[in-house]
Amino acid sequence: MYVDDLAALDILTEDKIIEQLQKRYEMQHIYTYIGDILLALNPFTPLGLYSQAEQKRYSGCIKSANPPHIYAIADSTYQALLHQNVSQSIIISGESGAGKTESGNLLLKQLVYLGKSLCTNGNLENRILLMNPLMEAFGNAQTGINGNSSRFGKFLELSMTKSGKVTGAKVSIYLLEQSRIVQQAENERNFHVFYYLYDGLEFSHRLEEFKLSDTLRKQHRFLTGDKQDLITKQHNINKFNELRSAFELVGFKLQEVNSIYKILAAILHLGDIQFGELITDDNTDNRSHIIDLAPLIRVSSLLDIDITETIDCLTANSVVTRGEIITRHNSMNEAAATRDALAKALYTRLCDYLVHGINTLLGSAHTMENNLVIALLDIFGFENFPHNSFEQLCINIANEQLQYYFNQHVFTWEQQEYMAEGIPVDLIEYTDNRPVLDLLLSRPMGLLALLDEESRFTRSTDRTLIEKFHANLRNKLYVRPKSNALCFGIQHFAGRVIYQVEGMLEKNRHFLAPEIIQLLRGSKLDTVRFLFQCPITKTGNLYSASPTGSGPDSPDSTKDKLSDSSTVGLASQSGLNKQPPPTSGTLSWSSYNGLYQEHLSLSDVSNLMN
Numbered sequence: 070m071y072v073d074d075l076a077a078l079d080i081l082t083e084d085k086i087i088e089q090l091q092k093r094y095e096m097q098h099i100y101t102y103i104g105d106i107l108l109a110l111n112p113f114t115p116l117g118l119y120s121q122a123e124q125k126r127y128s129g130c131i132k133s134a135n136p137p138h139i140y141a142i143a144d145s146t147y148q149a150l151l152h153q154n155v156s157q158s159i160i161i162s163g164e165s166g167a168g169k170t171e172s173g174n175l176l177l178k179q180l181v182y183l184g185k186s187l188c189t190n191g192n193l194e195n196r197i198l199l200m201n202p203l204m205e206a207f208g209n210a211q212t213g214i215n216g217n218s219s220r221f222g223k224f225l226e227l228s229m230t231k232s233g234k235v236t237g238a239k240v241s242i243y244l245l246e247q248s249r250i251v252q253q254a255e256n257e258r259n260f261h262v263f264y265y266l267y268d269g270l271e272f273s274h275r276l277e278e279f280k281l282s283d284t285l286r287k288q289h290r291f292l293t294g295d296k297q298d299l300i301t302k303q304h305n306i307n308k309f310n311e312l313r314s315a316f317e318l319v320g321f322k323l324q325e326v327n328s329i330y331k332i333l334a335a336i337l338h339l340g341d342i343q344f345g346e347l348i349t350d351d352n353t354d355n356r357s358h359i360i361d362l363a364p365l366i367r368v369s370s371l372l373d374i375d376i377t378e379t380i381d382c383l384t385a386n387s388v389v390t391r392g393e394i395i396t397r398h399n400s401m402n403e404a405a406a407t408r409d410a411l412a413k414a415l416y417t418r419l420c421d422y423l424v425h426g427i428n429t430l431l432g433s434a435h436t437m438e439n440n441l442v443i444a445l446l447d448i449f450g451f452e453n454f455p456h457n458s459f460e461q462l463c464i465n466i467a468n469e470q471l472q473y474y475f476n477q478h479v480f481t482w483e484q485q486e487y488m489a490e491g492i493p494v495d496l497i498e499y500t501d502n503r504p505v506l507d508l509l510l511s512r513p514m515g516l517l518a519l520l521d522e523e524s525r526f527t528r529s530t531d532r533t534l535i536e537k538f539h540a541n542l543r544n545k546l547y548v549r550p551k552s553n554a555l556c557f558g559i560q561h562f563a564g565r566v567i568y569q570v571e572g573m574l575e576k577n578r579h580f581l582a583p584e585i586i587q588l589l590r591g592s593k594l595d596t597v598r599f600l601f602q603c604p605i606t607k608t609g610n611l612y613s614a615s616p617t618g619s620g621p622d623s624p625d626s627t628k629d630k631l632s633d634s635s636t637v638g639l640a641s642q643s644g645l646n647k648q649p650p651p652t653s654g655t656l657s658w659s660s661y662n663g664l665y666q667e668h669l670s671l672s673d674v675s676n677l678m679n
C-alpha cells in the first residue's frame with residue numbers, strides 16, 4: 070500500500086521510505102508528505118499539475134482532502150497566518166537540480182493567488198510574480214548539472230494584512246557566486262543575463278549603442294559556452310523580451326534600464342582587457358601595461374569615466390606609509406586581479422541595486438512593518454565537488470545551520486512539547502550537528518574567525534592559512550591531510566568535504582582598491598556613481614541600493630538572520646511560536662571583507678595592512 074503521508078506508516082525505515090517514494094514516483098505522484106514536511110521528487114517533465122483548476126482545488130481545503138501537492142503547503146501556510154495571526158515561513162532545501170527554484174516559484178504563485186481575491190490593487194500580484202524572471206536572469210546560470218541553477222540564496226517575504234490581503238514583497242539575496250562573473254568551469258556559463266542581452270540587443274538592432282558587435286562576441290572572455298544556434302538564440306531573445314517587460318511592469322524607468330545594460334556591457338568589455346609586463350633589469354618594479362586599449366576605451370565610455378584615470382587605476386596602486394602617499398606599479402597579475410575585482414564589484418552591486426529597486430517598487434518599505442509576512446527561503450543545497458573552495462564552504466555552512474534548525478524543530482522542540490504535556494514518548498536519537506557549527510563559527514577560534522584573522526595580514530599566504538587551521542582546529546570533525554597539501558576536510562552532517570585553501574584569502578578579502586572606488590564615484594552616469602557611493606552592509610551588500618530611496622537597508626536587517634518562525638523541510642509549514650535556535654555566529658559571504666573596506670581612507674588601509 071502506498072500512502073500519501075509517510076508518517077502514517079507503522080515501520081519507517083530508510084528502505085521503506087525509498088520503496089514508497091519510488092512507487093509513487095512511477096505513478097507520477099511526485100509529492101509525498103511526512104507530517105508537516107512535503108517531499109518533492111523532480112519529474113523533469115511537465116505533468117500538468119499547476120493549472121488554475123488545481124490552484125482552485127487547493128484553496129481553503131483540508132490537507133487530507135486532496136493528494137499531496139505544493140499548493141497545499143501554500144494553502145496551509147496561508148490558513149495558519151489567517152487563523153493564528155502569526156507570520157509564517159517555508160524553507161525549501163535540496164541538492165542542486167532537485168527543483169527548489171521551481172517549487173519556490175509555484176509557492177509564490179499560489180500564495181499570491183490566495184491573497185489576490187481580497188486584494189484591491191489588482192496589478193500588484195502580477196508585478197510580484199515578475200520578480201522571478203528578473204532575479205533568475207541575474208542570479209541563475211548553467212552549471213554542469215542544472216541548466217538554470219540559482220547561484221545565490223533567496224529570502225522572499227510576502228507581506229499580508231491580517232485578513233490575508235497581499236500588500237507587497239521584499240526579496241533579499243545571499244552569497245551571490247561572484248567568482249562566476251570572471252571565471253566559469255568547463256561546460257558552465259556566466260549568468261544568463263549576458264547571453265539574453267546580446268541576442269536581445271542584436272534582435273532589436275541595438276548592439277552598437279552598447280559598443281557590442283558580432284565580431285566582439287566571439288572574443289569576450291566572460292561569455293563562455295555562448296551557443297549561437299537558432300533555438301538558443303530564440304530562447305535568449307524571448308528571455309530578453311521577458312526581462313525588458315518585467316523591468317517596465319515592475320516600474321523601472323527606461324533610463325535606469327539602459328544604465329543597467331551599459332554596466333553589463335562594460336563588464337563584458339572589462340574581461341577583454343589584457344595586460345603585458347615590462348620587467349625591469351633589477352626585477353624590482355615590474356610594470357604592467359594594457360596590450361590593446363580598445364576594450365578599455367569601451368569600458369570608460371560605457372561607464373562614463375575618464376580613460377587615463379582608468380588606465381592608472383588598473384596598472385598602479387597607492388599606499389600611505391608614514392603619512393606619505395606612495396604609488397607603485399601593479400604587476401601583470403595584480404592588474405588582472407584589479408580588473409576582475411572591478412568586474413565582480415560592478416556586477417554584485419548591480420544585483421543589489423536591482424533587488425532594492427524591486428523592493429522599493431513592490432512597496433516593501435511601508436508594507437513590511439505593520440503586516441504579517443509569509444517568508445520563503447530558497448538556498449542552494451549542500452555542495453561537494455571534485456574541487457571545493459570558499460564558495461562551497463559558505464554554502465555548506467549555511468546548510469549546516471539549516472540542518473541544525475531542522476533538528477531543533479523536528480526533534481528537540483517536538484520532544485520537549487510532548488514532555489511538557491506529559492505524553493509518554495520514546496526519545497528519538499539523532500545526530501546533533503552543533504559541534505560542526507562550533508568548529509566553523511565559534512569565536513575567536515572557529516574556522517571562519519581564523520580565516521578572518523589571517524585575511525587581515527598582507528603577508529599571509531595559502532600556506533600560513535592552512536598552518537593556522539592545522540594548529541588551532543584540533544577536532545575530530547576537522548580532517549588534516551596526511552601530506553602537506555593545501556587542503557583540509559570537514560566532516561559535515563551530509564558527508565566529508567575536502568576544501569582547497571588556494572585563493573580563499575583573496576576571496577574572503579575581495580579587496581577593491583580605494584582608487585577604483587574613487588574612479589567610479591566620479592562617473593557621470595548616475596547609476597554607476599550611486600553604486601559606488603552607497604555604503605556596504607555587514608554582509609557586503611549595498612546599504613540602500615535604490616536611487617528612489619526605500620529607506621536604508623539596516624545592517625541588522627532580516628538578511629543577516631533567519632526568520633524567527635521558520636522551519637525546515639523540502640517545503641514545510643511554519644513552526645509558529647517556537648523559539649529560534651541559538652546561533653553561534655552570523656554567516657556572511659565574506660566575514661572579513663565587505664565590512665568596512667569601502668569606507669576606509671588610504672591611511673586606514675595602510676594601518677590595516679601593517
Ligand SMILES: Nc1ncnc2c1ncn2[C@@H]1O[C@H](COP(=O)(O)OP(=O)(O)OP(=O)(O)O)[C@@H](O)[C@H]1O
Nearest residue numbers: 113114115165166167168169170171215217218219
Ligand atoms: N515540479 C516540476 N515539474 C517539472 N519539472 C520540474 C519541476 N521542478 C523542477 N523541474 C525541472 O528541473 C529543473 C531544475 O529545477 P530547479 O532549477 O528548480 O532546481 P534547483 O533545486 O533550484 O537547482 P539549483 O540548486 O541548481 O538552483 C528545472 O529547470 C525544470 O526543468
